[in-house]
Amino acid sequence: MNGYVASSWHEILGNFEHYLRFEKGASENTIAAYIHNVRQYVEFVQANGIAAFDAITEQHVTAFLHRLAQIGLSERSIARYLSALRQFHTFAIAYELASVNPTELLESPSVQRTLPVVLTVEEVTRLLEGVQTNTPHGIRDRTVLEVLYGCGLRVSELCGLRLSDIAFDQSLVRVRGKGAKERFVPIGEVALGWIHRYVHDAYPLLRSPHHHPTTLLLSNRGRSLNRMAVWLIVQSAARTAGLETHVTPHTLRHCFATHLVEAGADLRAVQEMLGHADISTTQIYTHLDRLYLREVHQRFHPRW
Incomplete structure (x- = not known):
């Protein structure tokens, strides 16, 4: 099953959604957010001429995250994207679509936790x-x-x-x-x-x-x-x-x-x-x- 071509990314996204819902038990809100984020990632990957999971490197993932920073996304938002990508590549290995996980050694952006508004x-x-x-x-x-x-x-x-x-x-x-x-x-x-x-x-x-x-x-x-x-x-x-x-x-x-x-x-x-x-x-x-x-x-x- 390794080496899916770009024309099959749509099918892969469908399988990923199934994985999140039935194997990970993710909420509908989480599923919607992850699919949205990963779809943008896949579009970036395709635009760079990548047609198979194992062709994606850590540098490609980093470049995608850098692109998000360039368009003004906060560190917190970028950290959410990276979380979605980790799940996506973990899914790929579990389903034998890939043999390596390029997100494995990446660190999430340092997010300064904002104190919530609290009433007395x-x-x-x-x-x-x-x-x-x-x-x-x-x-x-x-x-x-x-x-x-x-x-x-x-x-x-x-x-x-x-x-x-x-x-x-x-x-x-x-x-x-x-x-x-x-x-x-x-x-x-x-x-x-x-x-x-x-x-x-x-x-x-x-x-x-x-x-x-x-x-x-x-x-x-x-x-x-x-x-x-x-x-x-x-x-x-x-x-x-x-x-x-x-x-x-x-x-x-x-x-x-x-x-x-x-x-x-x-x-x-x-x-x-x-x-x-x-x-x-x-x-x-x-x-x-x-x-x-x-x-x-x-x-x-x-x-x-």
């Missing part, structure tokens, strides 16, 4: 309690916010929740995360209470006889709530609360993690709740905690 506990309280809950939509919106902050979920994870995922008696939520990986996240009494109220007082009124979604959270038309709808709910709540900070659904995930770490939660426990495969991803919240400690010390220590 008081600001989060204003955000949550500012929602009017005298309508089914208001009850749903409050439930969305409480679960985002109470469990630290990604938007896609929230939108995919089913009623059967809520273990009321154990105060746990089953979450389907990146790569179709499942985890159980604790949920507090307040968020559970809002889910209970939503299920009994709002869900029956939001349901539509024309749609039968399996998800817990429904849109105004009775369909499954989508990412954009959640974004709009958060934006509306932020405006109502008078928050000047740019608030997104992911902001509440950051708040969840940061407030736990600031209160003394074990980093590995927070890692597990967030669904991070690598603890270095979670360690960004310890940087926030150090800044917070310095602020407290500066404010209250007599020798500062």
